[in-house]
Structure formats: C-alpha cells, structure tokens
Amino acid sequence: MPGNPHDTGPGAARPPGSVSDALLAPMHALLRAIALVAGYALLAQAVATFIEILARKLFNYSFQGVDEIGGYVLAIVASFGFGYAAMTRSHTRVDLVLHRVAPGIRALIHLLATTILALIACGMLWYALQAFRETLAYQSIANSPLETPIWIPQSIWLAGFCVFALAGLFLVLRAAQLFARRDYQSLEHEVGTATPEEEIDALAHDPGAADGPTEPRS
Amino acid sequence: MIGIGGIVIGFVVILVLLVSGLHVAAVMILTAIGGIVFGLGPAMLANLGNMMWAELNSFILTAIPLYILMGEILVHSQVAQRMYRALADWLTWLPGGLLHTNVAASTAFAAISGSSVATAATIGTVAFPTFRAQRYNESWVAGSIASGATLGILIPPSINLIIYGAITETSIGALFLAGFVPGLLLALLFMLTILVAALLKPSITGAGGGQLGKDGRIARLFDLLAPLFIFVVIIGGIYQGWATPTEAAAIGVVASLLLALINRKLSFAMLHSVLLGTVRVTAMILLILTGAFILNFSMGLLGVPEQISSFVSSLDVAPLTLIVCIVLFYLLLGCFLDALAMMITTIPIMFPIILHLGYDPVWFGVFVVIMCELALLTPPVGMNLYVVQGVRKSGQLSDVMRGVLPFFGAILALVALITLFPMIVLWLPRAVGL
Numbered sequence: 029m030p031g032n033p034h035d036t037g038p039g040a041a042r043p044p045g046s047v048s049d050a051l052l053a054p055m056h057a058l059l060r061a062i063a064l065v066a067g068y069a070l071l072a073q074a075v076a077t078f079i080e081i082l083a084r085k086l087f088n089y090s091f092q093g094v095d096e097i098g099g100y101v102l103a104i105v106a107s108f109g110f111g112y113a114a115m116t117r118s119h120t121r122v123d124l125v126l127h128r129v130a131p132g133i134r135a136l137i138h139l140l141a142t143t144i145l146a147l148i149a150c151g152m153l154w155y156a157l158q159a160f161r162e163t164l165a166y167q168s169i170a171n172s173p174l175e176t177p178i179w180i181p182q183s184i185w186l187a188g189f190c191v192f193a194l195a196g197l198f199l200v201l202r203a204a205q206l207f208a209r210r211d212y213q214s215l216e217h218e219v220g221t222a223t224p225e226e227e228i229d230a231l232a233h234d235p236g237a238a239d240g241p242t243e244p245r246s
Numbered sequence: 247m248i249g250i251g252g253i254v255i256g257f258v259v260i261l262v263l264l265v266s267g268l269h270v271a272a273v274m275i276l277t278a279i280g281g282i283v284f285g286l287g288p289a290m291l292a293n294l295g296n297m298m299w300a301e302l303n304s305f306i307l308t309a310i311p312l313y314i315l316m317g318e319i320l321v322h323s324q325v326a327q328r329m330y331r332a333l334a335d336w337l338t339w340l341p342g343g344l345l346h347t348n349v350a351a352s353t354a355f356a357a358i359s360g361s362s363v364a365t366a367a368t369i370g371t372v373a374f375p376t377f378r379a380q381r382y383n384e385s386w387v388a389g390s391i392a393s394g395a396t397l398g399i400l401i402p403p404s405i406n407l408i409i410y411g412a413i414t415e416t417s418i419g420a421l422f423l424a425g426f427v428p429g430l431l432l433a434l435l436f437m438l439t440i441l442v443a444a445l446l447k448p449s450i451t452g453a454g455g456g457q458l459g460k461d462g463r464i465a466r467l468f469d470l471l472a473p474l475f476i477f478v479v480i481i482g483g484i485y486q487g488w489a490t491p492t493e494a495a496a497i498g499v500v501a502s503l504l505l506a507l508i509n510r511k512l513s514f515a516m517l518h519s520v521l522l523g524t525v526r527v528t529a530m531i532l533l534i535l536t537g538a539f540i541l542n543f544s545m546g547l548l549g550v551p552e553q554i555s556s557f558v559s560s561l562d563v564a565p566l567t568l569i570v571c572i573v574l575f576y577l578l579l580g581c582f583l584d585a586l587a588m589m590i591t592t593i594p595i596m597f598p599i600i601l602h603l604g605y606d607p608v609w610f611g612v613f614v615v616i617m618c619e620l621a622l623l624t625p626p627v628g629m630n631l632y633v634v635q636g637v638r639k640s641g642q643l644s645d646v647m648r649g650v651l652p653f654f655g656a657i658l659a660l661v662a663l664i665t666l667f668p669m670i671v672l673w674l675p676r677a678v679g680l
Contacts (some may be wrong), residue, residue: 060522063521063522063525063526064518064521064522064525066525067518067520067521067522067524067525068521070311070312070315070521070524070525070528071315071499071517071521073308073312073496074312074315074495074496074499074500075496075499075500077492077493077496078496078497078499078500081489081493081496081497085488095305095492096305098305098308098492099303099304099305099308100303101308102302102303102304102305102307102308102310102311102532103299103302103303103304105311105525105528105529106302106528106529106532106533106536107302108525109525109526109528109529109532110529110532110533112522112525112526112529113525113526113529113530113533116526118526118527118529118530119269119270119271119529119530119533120269120270120271120530120534120584120586120587121267121268121269121270122264122265122267122270122582122583122584122587122627123267123627124265124267124582124626124627125265125266125267126267137266137267137268138267140268141267141268141269141272144268144269144272144276145269145272148269148271148272148275148276151275152298152536154295155291155294155295155298156295156298156299157295158292158294158295159295159296159298159299160295162295162296181303182299185299185302185303221267225636227363227367227629227632227633227636228367228633228636228637
C-alpha cells in the first residue's frame with residue numbers, strides 16, 4: 029500500500045545524509061511487495077488444492093501435479109519470505125540476556141547477530157546457486173507426471189535467496205551506521221528483537237495495523 | 247565420528263550461542279557447518295544447496311503456511327469473539343464461571359489454529375474485556391488464558407506436530423490424531439482445576455460470579471458450527487483417509503475465507519494483512535527448520551545418534567527414570583529457550599534415546615509438544631506469560647505467573663498419565679491404522 033505511514037520508517041524523519049537512510053523506505057516497500065506476491069501464491073496454491081480435492085471426490089477427475097507445484101510454492105515462499113522476515117525482525121532470537129545488558133552492549137550484539145544472519149544468507153545464496161548450476165548442467169527434470177524442468181521453479185527459488193542476501197546486507201549496513209551514530213534506540217527498533225507488545229500487535233486483529241508493528245514506525 | 251564428550255560440548259556451545267541472542271536458525275546452521283567441517287572436512291558441504299532444495303520443495307511442509315493462513319484468516323474474522331460468547335452461555339453455571347469459558351474457548355480455538363501464542367493473543371483480547379466488569383481474581387483469569395492457550399499446539403492442527411513429523415519422518419496424520427485425546431484430557435484437567443479451586447475458594451470468581459444475559463443463546467450456537475465444521479473437515483478427512491493434513495489445511499483455508507466473507511470481514515486490507523503475517527511467520531519457522539535439517543544431516547554424518555544410544559544403554563537405568571530426567575531437562579531448558587527453538591534443537595538428540603527406550607515416535611511427538619506447552623509458561627522466557635500480560639495491559643507479570651501455577655500442575659499430571667498409560671496417546675492413531 030503506497031502511502032501507508034508504516035512503510036516510511038524513522039529514516040524519513042531524519043535529514044538525508046547516509047545511504048541507509050535513503051534506502052530504508054524503498055527497501056521496506058520492496059520486501060513488503062515481494063512478500064505480498066508470495067502470500068498470493070500461497071493463497072492460490074490453497075485454492076488450487078481445494079479445487080483438486082473437489083474434482084477428485086465429486087467428479088472422480090484428478091488434475092495432475094497440484095501437489096508437485098505446492099512443493100515448489102513452499103520452497104519459493106520460504107526463500108522470498110526469509111528476507112521479509114529479516115526486515116521485520118521476525119527471525120526467532122532468545123532475548124534472555126539481551127534485556128539484561130547495557131544498551132551499548134545490546135546494540136553490539138544486534139550488529140553481530142545481523143552480520144551473522146547476513147553471512148548465512150549469502151552462504152545460502154551461494155549453495156543455492158551451486159544447486160541451480162548443477163540443475164542446468166544435467167538439465168534435470170522432475171520425476172513426476174508434469175516432468176517439470178527443475179530449472180524453472182529453482183530459478184525463482186534462487187531469486188528469493190538473492191533478495192534474502194540483499195536484505196541481510198542492507199540490515200548490516202543499517203545497523204553499522206546506526207551503531208556509529210550511537211542511535212541505539214533506532215537500532216533496537218530496526219534490527220533488534222520485537223517486544224512482546226509488538227508481537228501481540230502483529231497477532232492481534234486490527235487490519236489497519238497491517239504488518240506495521242514489526243516494521244519501523246515513524 | 248564423535249564421542250559423547252564432544253556431543254555434550256557441542257550442545258553446550260549451541261545453548262550458549264542461543265542465549266547470547268544470535269538468531270536461532272543462524273546458531274543451528276553455524277554449529278552444523280562447524281561439525282561437518284571439523285569432523286569430516288569442507289568437501290562434505292558441497293551438497294548443501296541440493297539438500298536445501300530437497301527439504302524445502304515439499305508438499306507435506308506446505309501444511310505449515312496453510313494452517314498459519316487459516317488461523318490468521320479466522321483471527322481476523324471475529325470467529326473467536328462469537329465462539330467465546332456462545333460458550334459462555336453454557337458454561338458459566340459451573341463453579342468457576344467464566345474461567346471455564348477461557349479454557350473451553352482456548353480448546354475450541356486450538357482446534358482451528360496451530361499456534362499457542364496466537365491462541366493466547368486472540369482469546370486474551372476477547373476475554374479480558376468480559377472480565378473487567380466482573381471482579382474475578384485477575385491471577386486466575388490470566389492463568390486460565392495463558393495455560394488454556396497452550397492447547398493450541400497440542401490439539402490438532404498443530405504447527406509443532408507438523409515440524410516434529412517433518413524432522414523425524416513420522417506420519418503427521420498419526421501425530422494429529424494422537425494429539426486429540428490428550429488435548430481434550432488436558433482441557434478437562436484444566437476445568438477440573440478451576441472447579442476444585444472455585445469450590446475451595448469461591449472468592450476467585452468475585453462476588454456472585456456474574457452472569458451474562460442468556461437471551462438468544464440457542465441462536466448463538468450457530469457461531470460454534472462454523473469452527474466445528476472446519477475442525478471436523480480436518481480431523482475427519484485425516485481419520486477417514488480422504489485428505490492428507492496438507493489437503494485438509496487447504497480446505498480449511500477456503501472454509502475460513504467463506505466464514506470471513508459471511509461475517510463481513512473480508513477485504514483487501516484484511517487479506518493483505520493476513521498474507522503478510524502468514525509469509526512472515528512461515529519464513530521464520532522454515533529458516534529454523536532449514537537449520538534443523540542441516541544440523542540433523544551433520545549429526546548423522548558424525549554418528550551422533552549411535553553414540554547417544556550406546557551411551558544411554560551403558561547407563562543401565564530404568565526407562566521411567568530416564569523419562570523423569572528428560573522431563574526435568576525440558577523444564578530447565580524451557581526456562582531459557584523459546585518453545586519451538588527448544589523442540590527443534592533437542593529432537594536430534596532426544597529422538598534416538600526415545601527409540602532406544604522402545605517408545606513410539608508418535609507418542610514422543612505428543613510428549614515433546616506437551617514439554618513445549620510447559621516452556622510457554624515458565625519464566626523468564628515463557629511467551630504465553632508475556633502475551634497475556636501484554637493483552638491485559640495492567641497489573642504485574644507476577645500475577646500471571648502465579649495464576650499459571652495450578653494449571654502447570656495439571657499439565658504435569660497429564661505428562662504422568664501419558665507416560666504411565668501411553669495408549670491415551672496411541673489408541674486413536676492405532677484405531678485408524680496410522
């Protein structure tokens with residue numbers, strides 16, 4: 029939703045100056061748009077599966093391959109979703125110690141955790157790329173009625189890891205710049221852990237709040 | 247190969263890294279890669295990409311986002327509010343009054359949602375305003391909601407049971423059926439706890455208990471029909487064998503969309519909120535699950551399961567003693583770790599022990615999910631405590647903790663029951679031949 033105040037983030041209120049400030053809002057908008065497309069793919073998969081069951085039970089007619097495509101959809105939703113979950117601070121962390129150390133130390137742990145997550149994202153991209161190159165080299169085809177050439181779903185899957193790595197690297201840049209500025213509050217809010225209140229907001233029932241609570245608020 | 251000392255060191259390293267606040271998935275992947283590289287050399291990593299593809303490209307795991315999607319749609323459709331009101335009509339005559347409604351509504355919502363935290367947030371949001379006018383003891387109100395909501399992961403559908411099934415290659419249909427009877431039993435134990443407490447100490451329900459109006463209570467029964475339908479489709483489909491858990495989830499998604507439409511809650515804003523929430527939670531779970539698959543692969547290469555089995559047989563203790571030790575281990579761990587993270591990191595170590603002791607994998611799935619329920623209630627990291635306190639928005643967190651205590655006892659009683667009588671868990675899946 030363009031114009032949603034949740035998408036602008038605190039960066040908009042700050043004078044321009046650093047790269048991460050300028051990129052903050054576009055990155056959130058991009059990741060959100062991608063996640064929404066992934067969400068619709070999932071919804072379509074649910075409806076397709078439902079229609080397949082109806083056709084099978086009522087008309088004794090079976091579409092081939094709904095389950096196979098469902099598997100591809102899951103892999104793709106996962107790889108694209110990883111980046112969105114990273115931007116919205118949704119990847120699980122244990123915050124037992126985090127709440128009991130000084131703000132500076134906590135900010136440093138956030139920076140470290142973000143860096144490690146970004147490295148993992150880049151590593152996953154690298155290994156996904158190896159798998160994709162192998163698929164191309166062997167021209168692998170799914171062992172299924174659809175005989176899907178694997179490179180088709182796998183290339184979309186690979187693109188998801190590119191997005192994850194991009195989001196990870198952006199968050200490291202962002203965390204580093206906020207850390208250098210000693211802006212621990214923004215750092216907590218943008219790359220820290222979500223507070224229980226924010227978790228509840230995300231689970232609660234106000235459609236107007238959309239995905240707002242776990243994204244930076246202005 | 248790795249000795250038992252190495253395994254213990256590895257596990258302690260994982261715990262320290264987890265508690266230090268790194269991402270759970272990152273810790274699992276790092277430890278797994280560390281194990282592979284030091285144990286067998288970096289060449290073993292070459293296949294990681296194909297492994298990620300093979301594990302994530304899975305129709306069975308598609309059940310996870312579909313149940314999350316179904317739950318999110320239902321949360322946004324006011325189903326919980328209506329269910330709560332309808333159940334209150336029929337339960338408030340019991341000593342304990344509306345407290346029973348908290349448990350019953352949690353049980354009903356658990357049957358259409360796979361998450362305990364979502365159940366706590368939803369039922370809490372609905373229940374607290376109802377109690378405000380009634381002067382119930384706040385500890386008991388908060389405790390019954392936080393504890394009742396843990397049923398979300400035991401009563402099918404359950405995200406935790408799907409994940410357990412995926413990691414241990416156990417039938418998810420069998421796990422769902424196995425969770426049903428213990429789930430209902432636990433709900434009854436919770437209600438029994440309230441009943442006894444209310445009889446011993448009537449003050450917990452305030453003065454007079456307070457009745458809601460009963461006009462139209464027959465008409466309100468219809469509000470229970472729709473969720474019941476969704477539950478029957480899921481369990482009936484699996485029980486009679488005409489739908490897999492994933493297919494049942496797809497039916498549930500379509501049915502809940504219809505319900506949202508009937509309740510006039512369906513809109514693009516609502517749908518977008520639902521879809522984004524679903525993708526977010528799905529990605530969060532699947533990244534940890536990817537970590538678990540890599541960790542499992544690493545442990546397999548290093549021969550960890552065999553080492554653990556031979557270590558356990560060398561201990562020469564009675565199985566029951568070992569189960570008690572495992573319960574204590576999980577109680578301790580549950581204080582420090584997020585419930586899902588705890589389950590996923592411990593399965594690779596616990597599963598070989600359980601098989602070695604001769605317990606059924608389906609039984610252990612239910613057992614470990616009950617351990618997760620306890621972890622959701624133990625401070626300082628028990629998520630349900632914080633969710634209920636957050637919804638409550640007044641008073642102290644310690645009120646919630648005190649309120650949870652009696653129900654904690656009820657969960658431990660269930661653990662004892664299913665350990666002494668495993669058939670409580672196993673008879674339903676066995677009856678269907680799963």
